Amino acid sequence: MCRRARHLVALLLAAMLAVGSCHVAAQPALDDLLARASAMTAAGRHAEAYALLSAEEDTHIGELGYDYALGRAALSAGRPDRATIAFARVLAIDPRHAGALIDTGRAYLALGNRAQAEVAFASLLALDPPPAIRAQLLVYLGEARAGQKAGFAVRGYLSIAAGASSNVNQAPGQGGIFVPGLQGVVQLADQNIRKGDSFASLGGGIEVAKSLRGRLSLIGSGEFIARANAHESEFDVGGGAGGVGLAWAGEQYLVRGQVQILRNTLGGNASRDVKALSLDISETAMPAPGAFGVLFGFLHMGSYRHPPEELKVYDADFVSGGAGLTTRFDEKSTVSVALVAGYDQDKGGNPSGDRTGIGGRIAGERILGPKLRVAAIATLARSRYSAFDAIFLTERKDTRGDLELILRYDLAPKLEARFGAWRSVQDSNISIYEYRRTDWWVGLWKGFD
DSSP states (O other): OOHHHHHHHHHHHHHHHHTTOOOOOOOHHHHHHHHHHHHHHHTTOHHHHHHHHHTTHHHHTTOHHHHHHHHHHHHHTTOHHHHHHHHHHHHHHOTTOHHHHHHHHHHHHHTTOHHHHHHHHHHHHTTOOOHHHHHHHHHHHHHHTTTSSSOEEEEEEEEEEEEEESOTTOOOSOSEEEEGGGTEEEEOOGGGSOOOEEEEEEEEEEEEEEEEETTEEEEEEEEEEEEEESSOGGGOEEEEEEEEEEEEEOSSEEEEEEEEEEEEEETTEEEEEEEEEEEEEEESOOOOTTSOOEEEEEEEEEEEEOSSGGGGGGOEEEEEEEEEEEEEEETTEEEEEEEEEEEEEEOSOOTTOOEEEEEEEEEEEEEOSSSEEEEEEEEEEEEEEEEEETTTTEEEEEEEEEEEEEEEEEEETTEEEEEEEEEEEEEESSGGGOEEEEEEEEEEEEEEO
């Protein structure tokens, strides 16, 4: 049987597997083969990795993990024509395989077929993927459109929501706080005691990428949110953020460096300004189900400044960084795990002093049906402060945990109905910093490009 016929048969078999056949368990020989190819790729020996994998095509053709690895190796070895065939077999089994979708577009770019590359990137971007994947898609889409008059890749969104919060001011529930330094109970002002309220919110954002030369692109973004409470207007919150920088898209990694600014508002007045430099790097592949995962990392540094005189005590310079991986348990579940650490250097005379923090985040998404998805984000962070607080006679220590759930239903292309719930708990050895908060909301999200 000729090679072309074998490919056709493999595609038909893969399609049958996708609608009900049982998956054949990966054999140890395949695991060893993929591990050897991965080691060659990591060492930059792309042609050798492709030769190793292609020699076993008759044995493993139609197996998702093998086909994706073969396609990646072919693309890195300068064989985009062979890569598109391998990726087509992957997508026959898993039509939503993000890595194969992205790499199919990259292969079309390498072949000079910008129109098909644009379709591939735009269709995946329309699914509103996670931020790291979205950043890759915008850069590649900008490259696909480089020869057009505008040459920009643009993605935007608008969202509206309404809901309720048990603690809009993120304050302790009790009015009386025992203060060891005063040997007595101090009654908090009414505005510093927990207040519940309903709210409405409006948000939006835009991301832009323009190919400059080779693998380099100009990137930019802007975002805003406004949230108004029904009764507690002094705790209305809002903000606007913007960033501009450069992105480099390599064979294995996407690197982005940006200058970012942000302003928060409270009760309609400016409450905090943030200026930062950010650097992040992520692997361009997405893992096949059961694979170890792909790595990412980031580093941010900058400053917090508070325009109101009474808030300047919280001014600080900061640095934070983290690393993690994204993996897939099966065709419908994606999970991302990260460890984060940070340091805030007090610049305003905070009685708690400098802050050192460490934490973790786990985020996941599960496809429940053709139009229904659920996402969850859980974080846990611990903070220790450097100064001895003369009023509370201790060094402050906080532990904060957050859990957010979002149910997403596709009403139409680029239009989603969303339901969300958020629970936040902060414990502290200084009771004035403790709080409990539960929010829920319903809303609409609309994407644009």
